[in-house]
Amino acid sequence: MSFHFVKLRKIWYIVSLAVIVPGLISLMLQGLNLGIDFTGGSLVEVRFKEPTSIEQVRQVVTGQELGSAKGIQKSGETDFIIRTKELTEEQSASLISSLRQDAGDLDLLRNDRVGPVISGELVRDALLALVIAAGLILVYTSIRFEFKQGIAAIVAIIHDVLVVLGMFSLLQIEVNSAFVAAMLTIIGYSINDTIIIFDRVRENLRLAQRKEAIEELVNRSLWQTLVRSINTVLTVVFVLVALFLLGGSTIQNFVLAMLIGVISGAYSSIFVASPVWVEMRLRERKGGRQAAKA
Amino acid sequence: MRWSRLLILLLIVIVVAAAGISAVAPLKMFQDNEQLPWVQENITLGLDLRGGVHVVLEAEETAETEVTSDSMRKAKGIIEQRVNELGVAEPVIQVQGDKRLIVELAGIDDPEQAVADMIKPAYLEFKTPDGETALTGGELKDAQESRDPTSGRTTVNLTFTPEGTKKFAAITTQNVGRKIGIYLDGNLLQEPVVNEPIPSGKAEITGYSSLEEAHRMAILLRSGALPVKLQVLEKRSVGPQLGEDSLNSSVKAGIVGLVAILVFMAVYYRVPGLLANLALIIYTLLVLGVFIGIHAVMTLPGIAGFLLSLGIAVDANVIIFERIKEEIRSGKGLRPAIDAGFKRGFVAVFDANVTTLLVAAVLYYFGTAVFRGFAVTLSIGILASMFTAITMTRWMLHLVAGGFLVKNTKMYGA
Numbered sequence: 042m043s044f045h046f047v048k049l050r051k052i053w054y055i056v057s058l059a060v061i062v063p064g065l066i067s068l069m070l071q072g073l074n075l076g077i078d079f080t081g082g083s084l085v086e087v088r089f090k091e092p093t094s095i096e097q098v099r100q101v102v103t104g105q106e107l108g109s110a111k112g113i114q115k116s117g118e119t120d121f122i123i124r125t126k127e128l129t130e131e132q133s134a135s136l137i138s139s140l141r142q143d144a145g146d147l148d149l150l151r152n153d154r155v156g157p158v159i160s161g162e163l164v165r166d167a168l169l170a171l172v173i174a175a176g177l178i179l180v181y182t183s184i185r186f187e188f189k190q191g192i193a194a195i196v197a198i199i200h201d202v203l204v205v206l207g208m209f210s211l212l213q214i215e216v217n218s219a220f221v222a223a224m225l226t227i228i229g230y231s232i233n234d235t236i237i238i239f240d241r242v243r244e245n246l247r248l249a250q251r252k253e254a255i256e257e258l259v260n261r262s263l264w265q266t267l268v269r270s271i272n273t274v275l276t277v278v279f280v281l282v283a284l285f286l287l288g289g290s291t292i293q294n295f296v297l298a299m300l301i302g303v304i305s306g307a308y309s310s311i312f313v314a315s316p317v318w319v320e321m322r323l324r325e326r327k328g329g330r331q332a333a334k335a
Numbered sequence: 336m337r338w339s340r341l342l343i344l345l346l347i348v349i350v351v352a353a354a355g356i357s358a359v360a361p362l363k364m365f366q367d368n369e370q371l372p373w374v375q376e377n378i379t380l381g382l383d384l385r386g387g388v389h390v391v392l393e394a395e396e397t398a399e400t401e402v403t404s405d406s407m408r409k410a411k412g413i414i415e416q417r418v419n420e421l422g423v424a425e426p427v428i429q430v431q432g433d434k435r436l437i438v439e440l441a442g443i444d445d446p447e448q449a450v451a452d453m454i455k456p457a458y459l460e461f462k463t464p465d466g467e468t469a470l471t472g473g474e475l476k477d478a479q480e481s482r483d484p485t486s487g488r489t490t491v492n493l494t495f496t497p498e499g500t501k502k503f504a505a506i507t508t509q510n511v512g513r514k515i516g517i518y519l520d521g522n523l524l525q526e527p528v529v530n531e532p533i534p535s536g537k538a539e540i541t542g543y544s545s546l547e548e549a550h551r552m553a554i555l556l557r558s559g560a561l562p563v564k565l566q567v568l569e570k571r572s573v574g575p576q577l578g579e580d581s582l583n584s585s586v587k588a589g590i591v592g593l594v595a596i597l598v599f600m601a602v603y604y605r606v607p608g609l610l611a612n613l614a615l616i617i618y619t620l621l622v623l624g625v626f627i628g629i630h631a632v633m634t635l636p637g638i639a640g641f642l643l644s645l646g647i648a649v650d651a652n653v654i655i656f657e658r659i660k661e662e663i664r665s666g667k668g669l670r671p672a673i674d675a676g677f678k679r680g681f682v683a684v685f686d687a688n689v690t691t692l693l694v695a696a697v698l699y700y701f702g703t704a705v706f707r708g709f710a711v712t713l714s715i716g717i718l719a720s721m722f723t724a725i726t727m728t729r730w731m732l733h734l735v736a737g738g739f740l741v742k743n744t745k746m747y748g749a
């Protein structure tokens with residue numbers, strides 16, 4: 042065993058911070074690029090039958106006086122996405138008919154409208170779901186393992202959530218309701234990975250000779266589960282990369298969030314959850330000894 | 336070598352292959368059978384995969400109308416009737432909370448028009464020259480569109496209820512030579528001059544640009560006015576093209592992802608890998624069968640959930656195979672190593688899956704309709720994987736190991 046995961050834990054903390062801190066700064070400075078699911082608004086995606094220029098589309102949209110069109114984006118060869126404030130049914134119908142008239146015949150691919158009430162409810166439900174999921178996981182791991190391992194697992198989850206949020210903020214990728222689903226799935230994966238390792242730790246603890254230091258035991262457990270960790274991430278990444286490249290524009294952000302989250306989840310179960318648990322164990326012992334002295 | 340075990344294994348392979356082919360392959364021999372290939376024929380596709388619209392409507396309190404559970408029920412009934420008359424198959428119309436309606440229409444060509452027609456108030460009034468309302472849409476028995484073949488003029492023909500007939504006869508008698516206004520939702524549609532009293536209870540409205548427009552108007556009038564004003568809170572419409580694109584690309588992604596996993600498992604874990612692949616195919620068929628059985632609606636996130644559950648199913652086998660390798664290395668014989676590997680691996684798989692199920696439950700509870708699909712497919716996937724990755728793979732591994740088909744432990748990846 043040439044490589045000691047636990048002894049080098051300070052390095053992993055620094056690596057994690059190096060990824061998370063820029064993301065946090067970006068979150069504070071520029072926040073997330075929230076889609077209409079969270080802000081309310083309208084999104085119209087059209088496919089023109091003949092190629093047309095983005096300028097021409099922009100001209101039609103600005104001519105409609107819909108307030109500021111937040112963004113007109115080319116999403117395919119002749120596909121355009123137009124994001125605006127929330128449009129009434131009449132406004133969106135008139136936008137589409139003037140696009141047809143002035144920019145060329147088209148097929149309507151997508152027309153989403155989210156009112157402020159719905160978007161507010163979505164934010165509330167999303168946060169509540171994240172908190173409840175984390176709570177349930179803590180309860181389950183505390184029962185099946187120990188409370189400290191539950192805490193360590195939650196720390197790893199928060200790590201992964203921050204990594205994904207930070208990356209999405211840094212790259213200003215649009216965040217929509219699919220992103221929340223991705224987050225919950227990432228939580229599921231992250232905890233999955235951590236539990237497989239803690240399961241091994243639990244087993245080794247039961248069989249361990251008393252002499253073995255906790256660092257050594259965890260390190261041994263990590264090595265024993267390492268091939269599994271790598272292989273599992275690989276298979277999931279295969280699927281996600283296939284989905285990312287071929288899965289269509291509507292789920293690309295979802296898949297990207299999953300991809301970042303799953304890789305982060307594999308990293309955090311080895312380099313964050315396990316060292317954090319060791320850290321807590323060591324402190325508990327030190328605290329116990331000092332109490333005994335006094 | 337025990338031939339009976341080999342035979343069983345061969346039988347499993349044949350049965351799985353046959354089921355797999357009948358599930359997806361569009362073979363010529365199946366063309367006469369409507370149920371085959373069964374996956375394509377029987378899985379219900381969601382709005383995002385075949386085009387359609389999801390709308391959340393909220394009833395708005397106005398000075399004249401109050402939103403009550405009774406008016407919501409009536410509004411729901413009217414929307415149902417309008418949607419049915421538009422010829423939408425399997426619409427979903429639900430009341431949510433106190434004053435919301437959720438409507439989902441799949442497989443329609445023009446979702447925008449459907450939404451517009453759905454929420455039209457369609458309040459019909461006949462007003463006397465003095466501006467008094469003499470008749471309303473409530474006294475309407477029927478409305479039918481028609482086109483005069485010679486003039487090409489399109490009309491909607493109205494038939495009143497007995498009560499309406501009496502009233503209509505009365506106002507036409509009182510106002511011969513004067514104009515009667517026909518208003519829809521407060522807008523003047525037409526102002527015909529009364530030539531003579533009309534006792535038959537029939538009237539007609541003209542001024543439509545097409546028969547289709549007249550047809551939609553007739554539906555609105557027949558189904559009656561909405562008792563409350565409905566507002567669109569949320570609308571997600573997917574055109575048929577985008578739906579088709581999404582379906583094609585996710586099926587392609589699914590195949591590529593699945594093949595990548597199968598190849599990886601076979602190369603890395605060899606004999607157990609091949610058996611795990613067989614179990615994975617059984618798993619796929621099982622999950623698809625359950626989807627059909629519970630009439631799950633397949634959506635884009637649903638497909639993603641299914642593909643991720645493939646990853647979980649593989650993970651269960653990876654955990655167990657790694658254990659078996661360890662047991663073999665520690666000097667155990669093949670069969671005891673397999674047993675010990677499954678026994679020890681199971682605890683880890685179980686704990687890991689329970690936590691993922693907890694997350695799926697939360698997602699189901701808080702998610703909107705679409706992400707419920709994701710949660711359901713993920714949960715079904717996890718449960719099915721517990722069966723195939725543990726029971727099926729173990730049984731097949733025993734068949735191989737016990738049959739002394741492959742004795743060399745190297746072929747188990749060790």
